[in-house]
Amino acid sequence: MTDYRSVPVVTSGQDYRAAPTQPGSRMARRAAAAAPPPPPDDRPPRGHRGGGSGGGQNKMRILAWVSIGVTTVMVAGALTGYTVYRDAFSNIKKKSVNSDIINPRPVDTGALNVLLVGSDTRAGKGNAQYGQKLARTADAGGKRTDTIILMHISPNRDKARLISFPRDSMVQIPKCKNETTKQEMPPRRAMINSAYSSGGIACTISTIETLTGIRVNHFAEVDFSGFKNIVDALGGIEICLKSGVNDKSSKLVLPPGKSLLNGEKALGYVRLRHYGDGSDIGRIKRQQIFLSKVIAKATSSELLTDVGKLRDFIAAAAGSVTMDPELANDTEQLIDIAMSAKQLTAGGVKLTTIPWLPDPEDKNRVIWKQPDANELFTSIKTDTEPATPAPSASTGTGTTTKPKVTLKPEQVKVQVLNGTKTFGKARLVADQLAKEGFNVIGVGNYEAADGKSLPKTEIHYAKAVESAPDHAGTLAGAVVPKPAPAEGKVAATNPQPYTPATPPTSTPPKGTPVIQLVVGEDFDSVKVTKLPDSVNNSTITASEQKSVCT
Known part of the structure; x- marks a missing residue:
């Protein structure tokens, strides 16, 4: 039987999904993304993320986030009469990509995970003025995404977390079909946004799923024109500045204090590079505050109860977004997202940037901090079970039963036993439980009668103890x-x-029963509810940003 003892510490950072750190020249990385080659990236290096140039990530993150407002408010029309908005719904652009995803996919857990990307195509009136010289053509030689956001809506649809993946993250891109030629491209280490350049949205979905282990249920894309149209249809977005702006790069002039931005000015604002401390983190926080205001306005009663404004907004939004047909054609699903977003503005949307470190091979690039990033992903993967009402104390026959007691992890004593042939499994699971606050008091092994690994995880308790x-x-x-x-x-x-590595904050009272967890082959993970400081420190809550000046 396997033994948990003397096993080296294993962190989730060693998971196959984590980005490797082997070296590779910038020229080699670009060459690997070819066939056909992605559009030229003539932007200057972003430098260390503590202070930066480079505005691609900025302009795109907002485009992606607006997709939430798009899906939210488009379907609000269905709540006031689908017939009135039928033509607008039919204008949603659809793209089917399932046949182009060639990698094994994570299990669909029933959660709602939507991938939001912003395309920097310069097609559309006024868009060619943005970006570097080589990009100022209608198609800019192709499309890129500088924003990739995974939106996770909780099973109860009352909370959401939007995870932003920095475009300069060096990760392992899996094998993908080239979007144009449909030829298979081999795996490679490259910037995460190169998946979109060469393999389109299908390769981007595959990359996110492979790196995180999270099933992507749907996607939405929006471009420059769509962003401007949506902001204009909302009647503009009010922002607040601590100091004035006169920036030639973003073509933006604004006074200090509050300003109502139309679509054109809003696009300049989210592309703003030279403001505040000039850091990438400061810029990301400004964008996230802006996005929370977009969602608040898109789900406000002022818009939802004005049939004319709502119809105009739906028409603008529908023509600005591309979705998978499974989402675009599913009115109920869209309504579900719409109603979710309305609750989220009050309950709080959390916007998180993946915890990162400078890439040892190239300080202008980043890698994800492990095991912190994987703990964040696990929290999403395991947030799949809706909360259920507390059981009634009545049996319905006039008699009563003792209601179940709600206990905190700190009140539960656990012994973890390894029922598999995997060396060190008991200690690994014990560490995960201890992180979540459980009072783990012992580890060991379990020998099945047939000498084989236990196929399914089991929990056992003493019958004699009432609680x-x-x-x-x-x-x-x-x-x-x-x-x-x-x-x-x-x-x-x-x-x-x-x-445990960190002593428990409290000790259960004498007489507390010891519960046995016998780990089987089917064990996936312990639910993560306590996220690392690096995740919490890179997260803001949308509902707290109403009166913030940046």
Whole structure:
């Protein structure tokens, strides 16, 4: 039987999805993204992310976020009468990409995960003036995305997290079909946005799924024209500046204080490079505040109750966005997103930038900080189960039963046993539980009667302890997939005490039952609810940004 002892520490940063750090010259990376080659990137190096030039990420992040407002308000029309807006809905551009995704896909858990990307095509009136000289043509030699955002809406549709992936993240791009030739391109290490340049949205979806392990259910793309049209249809967005702006690069002149921006000025604002401390982080925070205001206005009662304004907005939005047909043709799903977004402005949308570190091979690029990034991904993967109402204390027959007790992880004592042939599994799972606050008191092994690995994870508790089922239920709710607790404990092989890296803040009282978690081959992970400081420090809450001046 395997033994947990003397096992080296293994972090989720060693997961196959993490971006490798092997070196590669910039020329080699560009060459690898060819066939056909992506459009030239004539922008200057962004430099270290503490202070930067480079505005591509800025202009695109807002475009992607506006897609949420687009889907939100388009379907609000359906709530006031689908017939009135039928023509507008039919104008949504659709693109089917499922046949172009050639990598194994993560399991669909039932959560709603939408990939939002912004295309920097210069097609459209007024768009050719933006960007570097070589990009000032109708098609700019191709399209790129400087923004990739994964929107996760919780099962109860009352919370959301939008994860921004910096365009200069060096990651492992999986094998993909070339968007134009349909020829298979081999895996390569490159900037994450090169997936879109050569393989389009299908390769971008594959890249995100491979790196994060999260199933992407739908996607939405929006371009410069779409961004400007949407902002104009909303009647503009009000921003607040601590100091005035006179920036030639973004073609923007604004006074200090509050300003109402139309689409053209808003595009200049999100492209603004020289303002504040000039840092990339400061610029990202300004954009996220702007995005939260877009969503607030797009879901406001003022717009939703004005049939004329709503119809105009839907018409502008529908012609500005490309979606997968499964989403574009599913009115119920769009309504679901719309109603979600309306709740989210009050309940709080969290906007997070992936925790990062400078790439050791190129300080102008970044890699994702591990295991922090993978813990963030796990929190999304495991946020799949809607909260259920507390059980009633009545049986419906005039008698009453004792209601279930809601326990915190700190109140649950756990012994973790390795029922698999994987060396060190008990300690790995114990570490995950301890991070989430569970009081892990021991580890060991479990020998099945047939000598084989246990196929499914089990939870056992002592039948004699009245409160044990409640403790077992709390533990079961933290494990993916969720095991069904069973009466009767099992014999542990080679049991040993467990000491967590960080001592628990409290100790359960004497007499607290010890619940056994026997890890089987089907074990995926412990649900992550306590995120690392690096994630929390790179997150803002949309509902708290109303009166913020930047």
